[in-house]
Amino acid sequence: xTHKVFIVEDxxxxxxxxxxxxxxxxxxxxxxxxxxxxxxxxxxxAPSLMLLDLMLPGKDGLSICREVRAFSEVHIIMxxxxxxxxxxxxxxxxxxxxxxxxPYSARELTARVxxxxxxxxxxxxxxxxxxxxxxxxxxxxxxxxxxxxxxxEFRLFHLLYSxxxxxxxxxxxxxxxxxxxxxxxxxxxxxxxxxxxxxxxQLESPDEMIRSIYGLGYRFET
Numbered sequence: 001x002t003h004k005v006f007i008v009e010d011x012x013x014x015x016x017x018x019x020x021x022x023x024x025x026x027x028x029x030x031x032x033x034x035x036x037x038x039x040x041x042x043x044x045x046a047p048s049l050m051l052l053d054l055m056l057p058g059k060d061g062l063s064i065c066r067e068v069r070a071f072s073e074v075h076i077i078m079x080x081x082x083x084x085x086x087x088x089x090x091x092x093x094x095x096x097x098x099x100x101x102x103p104y105s106a107r108e109l110t111a112r113v114x115x116x117x118x119x120x121x122x123x124x125x126x127x128x129x130x131x132x133x134x135x136x137x138x139x140x141x142x143x144x145x146x147x148x149x150x151x152x153e154f155r156l157f158h159l160l161y162s163x164x165x166x167x168x169x170x171x172x173x174x175x176x177x178x179x180x181x182x183x184x185x186x187x188x189x190x191x192x193x194x195x196x197x198x199x200x201x202q203l204e205s206p207d208e209m210i211r212s213i214y215g216l217g218y219r220f221e222t
Contacts, residue, residue, distance in 0.1 A: 003048040003117050004028040008038050008064070009079070010056050014102075018051065021110040027117075035059030039067045047074055049116055051109070052096070054080040069095035075116050079104065098163055115165070131205065133161065142203040152177065153196050160210060160220035169217040193218060 009015040015031045022029050036058035054061040078096040132141040138154045170186035211221045
């Protein structure tokens with residue numbers, strides 16, 4: 001299967017470099033230098049992944065992301081030149097799967113794209129059990145095993161699960177889980193992670209889903 005990747009980037013030199021790297025990987029690409037035609041192109045062309053700049057002439061990246069999410073599950077990696085924007089974006093219901101700050105390495109971003117597409121291929125071809133996440137009942141299922149999470153445990157799991165391989169610091173997790181600005185120790189996060197891991201172990205998945213990254217925080221690993 002040949003994957004199609006949309007590159008939505010108004011800086012033409014950046015778009016051209018990314019296009020060269022991705023085409024060298026055997027991927028089909030389509031470049032947009034403004035946001036006006038992107039939503040309809042996703043609807044008609046069904047890309048597997050989209051690199052989406054936050055600040056665009058015409059329609060901006062956030063608007064595109066929200067409109068696309070109304071009808072498509074295309075994997076969206078949003079790029080931004082404003083480092084301070086990333087934490088704010090993560091707190092919004094934008095629908096993006098990941099965020100990358102400029103200036104970024106074209107090689108590293110290409111590797112990230114490859115990893116995402118490998119996961120997509122694995123979901124299409126794997127005959128083994130898959131993790132099922134049910135928000136309505138706060139349950140996780142894997143094969144014949146099922147666990148029920150508390151509301152807070154589910155929010156914590158869903159935060160990490162929705163952005164696989166992205167590392168969240170303890171401070172970021174506290175900020176995103178607690179909207180009432182209560183004062184809590186970062187050890188609270190460790191306690192919730194420990195309880196969550198005990199429940200995940202009951203699913204008997206062969207993979208360790210939530211991994212500790214020394215000195216940095218936690219991530220959902222794929």
